Amino acid sequence: MKAFDQYQEDAKRTLNTEVSGNYKFANLGMGLAGEAGEVCDYLKKVVFHGHNLDKDKLRDELGDVLWYLANLAAAIDVPLSEIAKQNVAKLKKRYPNGFEASRSQKRDN
Numbered sequence: 001m002k003a004f005d006q007y008q009e010d011a012k013r014t015l016n017t018e019v020s021g022n023y024k025f026a027n028l029g030m031g032l033a034g035e036a037g038e039v040c041d042y043l044k045k046v047v048f049h050g051h052n053l054d055k056d057k058l059r060d061e062l063g064d065v066l067w068y069l070a071n072l073a074a075a076i077d078v079p080l081s082e083i084a085k086q087n088v089a090k091l092k093k094r095y096p097n098g099f100e101a102s103r104s105q106k107r108d109n
């Protein structure tokens with residue numbers, strides 16, 4: 001978990017500090033969605049356009065997603081490790097025995 005928080009600190013180095021208030025959230029949220037969109041677009045090209053999967057390209061785009069995620073979590077003063085822990089706890093509750101489609105269909109959270 002230390003690695004998450006160290007990464008989050010490192011990612012702050014290149015944050016645009018001229019953006020503040022709600023614009024900061026908008027900038028980071030839009031950036032996160034944009035980078036997730038780049039991942040999606042790249043996978044579309046692999047699946048539907050016959051591109052070979054370039055793991056380095058995918059890694060690079062996943063890193064861009066991580067950068068925005070880390071900085072968005074920092075913007076609400078939440079350590080990235082806490083985001084990870086909370087997600088794991090939620091999924092343990094939702095899928096105590098690993099993924100099960102039946103639990104997905106019945107879930108309320």
Ligand SMILES: [Mg+2]
Nearest residue numbers: 035038061064
């Ligand atoms: Mg990118």
